[in-house]
Amino acid sequence: MAGSDPRPLVDRFGRTITYLRVSVTDRCDFRCQYCMAESMTFLPKRELLSLEELDVVASAFVARGVSKIRLTGGEPLVRKGVLSLVTRLSRHLSSGALRELTLTTNGSQLDRHADALAAAGIKRVNVSLDTLDAARFAEITRRGHLEQVLAGIAAARSAGLRVKINMVALKGLNDREIVPMIEWTHSRGMDLTLIETMPMGAVDVERSDQYLPLAEVEAALARRFTLDAIEFRTGGPARYVRVRQTGGRLGFITPLTHNFCESCNRVRLTCTGELYLCLGQNDRLNLRDVLRADGPVALDAALDEAMAIKPKGHDFIIDRARAAPAVARHMSVTGG
Numbered sequence: 001m002a003g004s005d006p007r008p009l010v011d012r013f014g015r016t017i018t019y020l021r022v023s024v025t026d027r028c029d030f031r032c033q034y035c036m037a038e039s040m041t042f043l044p045k046r047e048l049l050s051l052e053e054l055d056v057v058a059s060a061f062v063a064r065g066v067s068k069i070r071l072t073g074g075e076p077l078v079r080k081g082v083l084s085l086v087t088r089l090s091r092h093l094s095s096g097a098l099r100e101l102t103l104t105t106n107g108s109q110l111d112r113h114a115d116a117l118a119a120a121g122i123k124r125v126n127v128s129l130d131t132l133d134a135a136r137f138a139e140i141t142r143r144g145h146l147e148q149v150l151a152g153i154a155a156a157r158s159a160g161l162r163v164k165i166n167m168v169a170l171k172g173l174n175d176r177e178i179v180p181m182i183e184w185t186h187s188r189g190m191d192l193t194l195i196e197t198m199p200m201g202a203v204d205v206e207r208s209d210q211y212l213p214l215a216e217v218e219a220a221l222a223r224r225f226t227l228d229a230i231e232f233r234t235g236g237p238a239r240y241v242r243v244r245q246t247g248g249r250l251g252f253i254t255p256l257t258h259n260f261c262e263s264c265n266r267v268r269l270t271c272t273g274e275l276y277l278c279l280g281q282n283d284r285l286n287l288r289d290v291l292r293a294d295g296p297v298a299l300d301a302a303l304d305e306a307m308a309i310k311p312k313g314h315d316f317i318i319d320r321a322r323a324a325p326a327v328a329r330h331m332s333v334t335g336g
Contacts, residue, residue: 110152186248
């Protein structure tokens with residue numbers, strides 16, 4: 001509640017957790033090469049938390065000082081009824097307990113849902129878009145249609161949502177499109193964040209072939225543009241610069257070349273109630289079992305237990321000598 005003084009969630013390394021990412025489904029209508037295998041086995045629906053249970057668990061975090069919630073997937077907008085969850089959680093925006101409720105999406109469903117998201121209290125969305133070339137988009141996503149995503153972005157902007165584009169930088173696939181993407185996003189008043197591919201889950205490509213260190217990308221961009229460091233933050237791991245020639249913001253998320261673990265303020269809740277304390281580790285706590293066995297009141301003690309096991313950081317490495325992914329679960333399980 002506004003004006004309350006919640007007992008903060010502080011891990012054993014002194015980091016305060018203020019950001020909860022909630023994966024509402026592991027399902028997705030795309031099969032992006034770096035994220036999923038083409039043939040995926042998804043969780044049985046009976047194992048999922050109901051939308052009402054997701055609200056209860058997320059609200060327990062809000063009561064402990066979490067001020068930002070991001071809904072993710074898979075693709076969150078493919079879960080039936082997900083807008084009711086957005087509406088439920090928006091009460092914490094009205095009370096002042098929650099500073100921001102936001103969403104990461106592949107954009108495929110935005111054309112249908114943008115107005116409803118805005119009406120429910122969403123102010124900003126991140127859209128994953130790795131290329132502006134229709135054929136390459138189909139290759140990367142395996143089944144997506146670029147025009148559908150572009151229509152979704154247009155609908156989001158028309159609804160008054162701020163849109164940030166997330167682009168996974170892939171060597172030999174979309175590396176030549178980074179400059180055009182900067183120019184395209186910035187000319188439309190949208191921020192762009194570049195992301196290094198992460199070794200999560202078995203996929204059907206050789207990640208070492210696609211891995212593109214963003215330190216190299218930034219150095220190349222600095223030869224073309226003037227990149228001014230800025231203090232802008234959104235609460236996540238991105239480091240931002242302003243591109244002087246375009247006036248727009250450009251972010252870098254670098255889990256491999258320069259990890260951001262020392263300032264981690266995040267935990268991730270899966271659609272089955274597993275609370276992962278680190279994207280790149282397997283330390284977790286099953287909050288579904290706690291909730292169903294002992295009710296909402298038991299969640300408070302479980303969150304304290306979670307803080308005691310949050311690891312210091314991840315151990316992401318991509319090279320041919322280490323073929324297995326750093327963690328077996330796919331990115332779609334915890335939503336990045």
